[in-house]
Amino acid sequence: QLQLVESxxxxxxxxxxxRLSCAASGFTFYAIGWFRQAPGKEREGVxxxxxxGAVTNYADSVKGRFTISRDNAKNTVYLQMNSLxxxxxxxxxxxxxxxxxxPGIPIDADEYEYWGQGTQVTVSS
Numbered sequence: 001q002l003q004l005v006e007s008x009x010x011x012x013x014x015x016x017x018x019r020l021s022c023a024a025s026g027f028t029f030y031a032i033g034w035f036r037q038a039p040g041k042e043r044e045g046v047x048x049x050x051x052x053g054a055v056t057n058y059a060d061s062v063k064g065r066f067t068i069s070r071d072n073a074k075n076t077v078y079l080q081m082n083s084l085x086x087x088x089x090x091x092x093x094x095x096x097x098x099x100x101x102x103p104g105i106p107i108d109a110d111e112y113e114y115w116g117q118g119t120q121v122t123v124s125s
Contacts, residue, residue: 002027002114004094009119012084018121020079022094024114031099032070032077033112036090036121045107046092047079055101062088084123091118 004027008020022032033048047058047068056068065084070077077094095112 002030002096004096004114004116006092006094006116006119009092009121011122011124013125014085014123016084016123017080017082018084020081020092020094020119020121022077022079022116023075024096024116025075027075027077027096028072029098030096030114031101032068033095033097033107033109034068034077034079035093035095035107035109036088037093038087038090041090043093043109044090045109048101048107049077050101055103057101057103057105057107059107081121084121086123089121089123091120093118 097112
């Protein structure tokens, strides 16, 4: 069973940056997605990337501010978050699955099989 571990969350001021990491062994052949959930809100798909890293997809709410990437040699996927806003505050989860990544299509949590425990991101002054 694939085990995913997120790290890199924390408290940052508005306009600041954070880089989240998602580490797991054996996920080279999986697409990886990042999701977030704030208190009282539905889970939102933020970004995803194919197994090779060739294709990525972003939610409109983060496009131009967040960048997803992966280093399969290090078994790690990253989410670089810039120009952070208070509304970006949430628990961020990474997930793995066998699926197609299509730019512009909503990122569907139901397509992902394995999930990490999450890391808290708080954007506040």
